[in-house]
Amino acid sequence: RTPAALCVLADSREVASGPEVISSLKAVHGIKVQVVSLGVCDYVVSNRLAVERKTQAELLNGAQQSKAVQRVQRLKSTFERICVIVEKERPKAGEAWRAFHRTKRYDSILSAFIRAGIRVLFSSCQEETAELLAGLASVERRKKAALVAPTEVEGPQREALRFYLSIPCVSYPLALAFCHCFGSVKEMVNSSPGEMAARTQVMQQKAEEVYRYIYYHFEATMLP
Amino acid sequence: MPNETTPLRAGAVNVPYGHVIGNEKWKGSQITQGIQGKVNLILEDGLGIVDFHLSNRSCILYISEADMVAGNGFKRRLVQFRNVCNLQGIIIVEKTQISNQYFPAVQKFVVLELGMTLVPVANQGEAAQFIIQLVHEQMKDGASNPFLNKRSPTLLEASLFETVQQIPGVGKTKALLLLKQFGNIYQLCNASIPELEEVVGRTLAQQIHTFFTCAI
Numbered sequence: 001r002t003p004a005a006l007c008v009l010a011d012s013r014e015v016a017s018g019p020e021v022i023s024s025l026k027a028v029h030g031i032k033v034q035v036v037s038l039g040v041c042d043y044v045v046s047n048r049l050a051v052e053r054k055t056q057a058e059l060l061n062g063a064q065q066s067k068a069v070q071r072v073q074r075l076k077s078t079f080e081r082i083c084v085i086v087e088k089e090r091p092k093a094g095e096a097w098r099a100f101h102r103t104k105r106y107d108s109i110l111s112a113f114i115r116a117g118i119r120v121l122f123s124s125c126q127e128e129t130a131e132l133l134a135g136l137a138s139v140e141r142r143k144k145a146a147l148v149a150p151t152e153v154e155g156p157q158r159e160a161l162r163f164y165l166s167i168p169c170v171s172y173p174l175a176l177a178f179c180h181c182f183g184s185v186k187e188m189v190n191s192s193p194g195e196m197a198a199r200t201q202v203m204q205q206k207a208e209e210v211y212r213y214i215y216y217h218f219e220a221t222m223l224p
Numbered sequence: 225m226p227n228e229t230t231p232l233r234a235g236a237v238n239v240p241y242g243h244v245i246g247n248e249k250w251k252g253s254q255i256t257q258g259i260q261g262k263v264n265l266i267l268e269d270g271l272g273i274v275d276f277h278l279s280n281r282s283c284i285l286y287i288s289e290a291d292m293v294a295g296n297g298f299k300r301r302l303v304q305f306r307n308v309c310n311l312q313g314i315i316i317v318e319k320t321q322i323s324n325q326y327f328p329a330v331q332k333f334v335v336l337e338l339g340m341t342l343v344p345v346a347n348q349g350e351a352a353q354f355i356i357q358l359v360h361e362q363m364k365d366g367a368s369n370p371f372l373n374k375r376s377p378t379l380l381e382a383s384l385f386e387t388v389q390q391i392p393g394v395g396k397t398k399a400l401l402l403l404k405q406f407g408n409i410y411q412l413c414n415a416s417i418p419e420l421e422e423v424v425g426r427t428l429a430q431q432i433h434t435f436f437t438c439a440i
Contacts, residue, residue: 069370076371102346107354111361114314114341116371121335122344128328135336156438163390163435168383186436189413213380214410218403222381 006031006137007147008045009172011038018042018053024130031134034151038172041075041082043133046140046147047173047201048080053129055089060106069109072118078171080203083119083136087129153179160185169209174202189214238280240264242363244355245277255286258352263359273301276355279362282312284355292323292330299333306338314358316351319344384409393431398424402432 010022010033025031038044043051052072058064075082088100113120123129140146153161157179164175177200182188188196196207239245248269250256259265271277276284285305291298305313315334319327327344334342345351366372387409388399405423406412413436420429 073370100346102350102353104353104357107357108361110343110354111358112369112371114343114358115361116369118371119335120341120343121331122327122342131328132331135332139336156435159390159392159435163387166383166387166390168380184437186413189410189436213383214413215408216380216384217407218381218384220381220400220404222379223385223400 006134006141007151008033008043008133008137009038009147009151010035011042012036014042014053018126018129020126021053021130021133024127025133028127029130029134031137032151036151036172040071040078040171044147044172045133045137046145047177048145048171049083049136049140050075050079050081050171051083051085051133051136053085053087055087056100057089059086059109060101060103062105065105065109072113077169080206081119083121084113085121085123085129085132087123088125090125147173148177148180150180151176164188167210167213169206169213174200174206177202239277242359244359245271247271247275250275254348255352255355258349259355262356273305278314278355278358282314282358282362284314284316284358286351287315287317287330289318289320289323292317292326302334302338302340306340312341314341314343316354317342317344318347318351320346388412391432391435393428398428 006029008025008031010018010025012035014022015035022033022035025033041050042053045051052068052075054068058068072082072084110120121132123132137146153176161175161179163185164170164178165172167175170178178188181199182191191199193204193207193211196202196210197204200207243264243266244259246256246259246265246267248267248271251267256265256267273285274283275286278284285302287298302313302315317323317327317330317334331342334340343354345354361369384403385396385399388394388402389396391399394402401423402412402420406415415433417429417433420432423429424432
């Protein structure tokens, strides 16, 4: 009666930038890590929660900060909940240890996150980040929002998944749910928002957004 | 502390615009010195377990290095706070070389278990700077927060164009023809093979139809 292993989706870029996060998730926490091309964020730990991993430097430095802000802003349209993990970077070889100088920008972005209901966690290394991700995933499971296996798709489902993912407000877990909960793309397209919400357990509001997209009338002249 | 039994005082919840109401016990501390002059600070007695009230919605509880080292006493205070009021609690914690080792456990408790917000600072000076920023953030209207403002409704044409190109065998040219003919995804999805053949060749019409209807 042991519960099924937790599952986390990791963006393919994390294989290079956070190898220890991924290996620690697997080896220490026994979590199934599925590497996919998420694009919008670094990790997805449940049906509704996306996690962005940011280095301290990215939030301290103004130029890099605006990029971080843009990414989180984009996430807002696809995920119900967002969490940012601020990770201390490892000192590079040969580089002198630098003291952390808290900047006004850093404080102001933290307050902006807090006011917008974006959760912020602090980590001192990649292993600790993995521990936080594992913690988030188990909290989400307790709230019945855990990712439902299987997280991989095969054969013609791959094409359907890509099709669903191209809908602007659809997150990776929702696209997976469409693949698993509907027999065909046509069945999904012909369902009502209520049916969509009931089958995939997505919020009604999100289902309505998808529904509007399906019925949105194309004007060739509006194409940029 | 005499106010241990009164966790919160209702009156303090009405914080004037741009003000911070602080607990009397912070009088003369480095935090109050840091805040004064930048933001209006009023010190009041009898705030109970809350250290600073920021606005009608949120307040701050401060956990010092000594609190962390002393044990789990501060946990009771946080749970008590969460049980008695529905204000957003922002927990500021002194993360120093000494208290560093306790930080991961505290973070797990505060954020993952209690669902509250936690921000580490190195000392009271940093805490003051952070409180000032929090007050500034709350004085701004929501539109200036990049994560709060609703994005203006964008035209979906480009996305639709992209979506149709995800159908196997359909590129830019065919996607445009299909969208012009059928208008939306719903119509395209429910088109029959002969209807599709009017726009694309027989093979592709078959392929598109299969993509939509094939049980996966």
